[in-house]
Amino acid sequence: MSSSIARHPSTHNDPHWKLRADLAAAFRWAVRMNWHEGVSNHFSAVVDDDGGKRFLMNRDQIHFSRVSASNLLLLDADDPDVMDGPDAPDPTAWALHGSIHRRVPHARVAIHLHSKYATVLACLQDSRMPAIDQNAAMFHDRVIIDEHYGGLALDEEGERCAALFTDPKKKVMVMGNHGVMVIGDTVADALNRTYFFERAAENLITAYMTQRPLRVLSDEIAAKTAAEVESYPGQAARHLAEIKLILDKTEPDYAT
Template identity: 65%
Template sequence: MPVTSLRPNMDHWPERVDLAAAFRWTARLNMHEAVANHFSLAINDDGTKFLMNPNQMHFSRIRASDLIVVDANDPKTLEGPDAPDPTAWGLHGGLHRHCPHARCAMHVHSIHATVLASLADSRLPPIDQNCATFFNRVVIDENYGGLAFEDEGVRCAQLFNDPKQKVMVMGNHGVMVIGDTVAETFNRLYYFERAAETYIRALQTGRPLRVLPDEVAEKTAREIEEYPEQDLRHLNELKAILDEEGSTYAS
């Protein structure tokens, strides 16, 4: 029987399983930051209650049942068992309070996205299909102000004011990716890291870049946005691999 068929007596179990799978695969891709970084998923209509990883648990060990419920409007959340650390509260609490369209949010310091965030010009030019996916769909935070405590989290959240932009390159910090579902958000996170890697490696050659025309890049981005079910199929395949390996993620 597949692990994902198990249903402990917990609310939002399918969402918990999806989020746990995303944590596990992020660790496998070495896009994690030891016991730091956070993913969240809204579970109420206005997005202010959300699932999140417990404080200081390694992504490779997170199970569906480990995920905690956080209320962005209730500071007492920080007093509960495995409460999120202050930066998780600041960044994700601010995001879910101010951006109800951000149902899912994934923040990492993955290597290539963070290299991009460390450049004086953090734009991602459309030099291949993956890079074109994000053409005019990335907001760049140019004003890093230290650890993402509450004020910094609110400042970052307010940069997501264009619904088309679902990736934030957090200058001097990392990347924040938002979406409607775990599958959509993880898929976007995965491909942004791949795109950033392609760009960084291309820069390392020192040779001129072959940049797509704006109209071709925009056409490509729209076509990928409209491509059916790729994100869902991606996550389902990852869960199938984890299930075959006997992973505990869905427990």
């Protein structure tokens, strides 16, 4: 990274300000949803439109509820010296998100969580998501399952996980024995997908707990439902817009 990149812009003249505010809103909402995990877990968003690989990400060990537009780091996935600076990011986050943004051009935004129900799903011997309801059907043939957890996501593990995002249609990765990684085109897209995946996992795990037989939709109906949801207009953008309106009233410092 060139030292001229401002990691902590102090004014709204920053060209990435809207993206910063959107990403900060996603962190704050993750707290409301109880998806946060101590001072761990990271979200990232690519700022470049021209093939550049600079991305925003939360700082090392800052609670999600204190992330704001101005305290997000701006990092360059192609910069080998990122971990040498005074504001170096968490090494596992750098390995995982840096690898994704270096290798996966369709991952404009990446949300990594150890949210409760997605993580429980990741702990089952069979981490597939049968289409037992509309939320689960949304993810029909759209999920990668990684069954080869290899410890903390340091260099090789980050590269290994990133290399699994080969099919642009599959934007959720259940990280076996670990958590979930959700990618998307925009913050709104990735956050909305995260929301529905966690809800789908919650419903599935709750259904498993009843120990009653499941009513699983046919592959044909699940595929049709997934395609219909994907082409449903504007829901992700509207979801984030509503979240920001709520945050504007209740914790407006997210956008400072």
